[in-house]
Amino acid sequence: MTVPAEVAAITSQYLELIDKTRPGLVRGFYLTGSIPLGDYSPGRSDIDGVVVVSEPVTDPEVVRAVHAKLPERPYFDVTYLTASALAAEPDRSTPVVYTIDGQFQDPAAAGSVTPVLWSELARQSIAVRAVDGLVVHDDHEALVDHTRDNLTSYWVPMLDRLDRAMTDRPVDQPLDGRIVSWVVLGISRLHALLATGNIISKTAAGEHARARFPAYSALCTQAITHRAGHGIPLTSTDGTQTVAFGRAVITSAQHL
Incomplete structure (x- = not known):
């Protein structure tokens, strides 16, 4: 490459x-x-x-x-x-x-x-x-356990905080697109790892989530678009939907 x-x-x-x-x-x-x-x-x-x-x-x-x-x-x-x-x-x-x-x-x-x-x-x-003969301890079971823990210990509290922040905002108030992109693509990467066993890029994670969670297809597209550097107007409504998306993905991940 x-x-x-x-x-x-x-x-x-x-x-x-x-x-x-x-x-x-x-x-x-x-x-x-x-x-x-x-x-x-x-x-x-x-x-x-x-x-x-x-x-x-x-x-x-x-x-x-x-x-x-x-x-x-x-x-x-x-x-x-x-x-x-x-x-x-x-x-x-x-x-x-x-x-x-x-x-x-x-x-x-x-x-x-x-x-x-x-x-x-x-x-x-x-x-x-390169280091000749480098050996790296790649433990897939530990990777899966770490991913599951990260979803509950980091992302669940993060979604709770975002949910509270959106509650106090007018629904049409502008929202920084980085928040949507970071949450949507970050959580999607973890779901993809549990679903496929592979660590994928943030863009690919958005595409994975768009296919697995069609109800949030537009939100995933917004996240991918923002990551690509194309600014799009977002509001508190998108933030609220991001919370709902995150919770749905985490619930799904618990059954993988």
């Missing part, structure tokens, strides 16, 4: 900088997320990836100066992991340096250390710098 030009330029810049400032630290670099799934949108998507390091990186200061020299956008969102860590099941008890929206997070939170990242790396990643 061809790597988008801006992604190739930034990853090349990163590797040049890290090799100069921290020689021998980075053994490998793999792109995950939207890029290998063919769903990268220049100017809108992030650069997601896994940096395979020769020794654990638990303090952001080790690499902060390098990240500071990269462009602010697209966000450079990577996780620093050793090959031995990737060969075992995800260990959330060990601090890990990672970024979200280009910002370093608390290493102790280990937010990106999940079966999803391991499976993405094992199944559908692009090696910018």
Whole structure:
């Protein structure tokens, strides 16, 4: 698969900088997320990836100066992991340096250390710098369990909050389309994984949901359209429908 030009330029810049400032630290670099799934949108998507390091990186200061020299956008969102860590099941008890929206997070939170990242790396990643003989622990049962838990522990409360927010708004009040796109496509990706066993792109998830939940076909189309960068006017009514859609998808997922 061809790597988008801006992604190739930034990853090349990163590797040049890290090799100069921290020689021998980075053994490998793999792109995950939207890029290998063919769903990268220049100017809108992030650069997601896994940096395979020769020794654990638990303090952001080790690499902060390098990240500071990269462009602010697209966000450079990577996780620093050793090959031995990737060969075992995800260990959330060990601090890990990672970024979200280009910002370093608390290493102790280990937010990106999940079966999803391991499976993405094992199944559908692009090696910018490959590690010979790299073994990644891809546990499908753990991936399914994590997905089910995420639906109930993260998305159900999120839908509850969105539902309360829509209750207090006039039905015709404009609504940021990012909310609809994020919720519709995010929940749909999890349903698709449980239904098919595959991790798919957000756009493909919208298409999956459009076919599986025809009553919400127009809403799914709106989410896909917004993700593609085409602004469309949405209102609180669409937000309310998004809540109903999310609840329907989660109920369906419980029977998969």
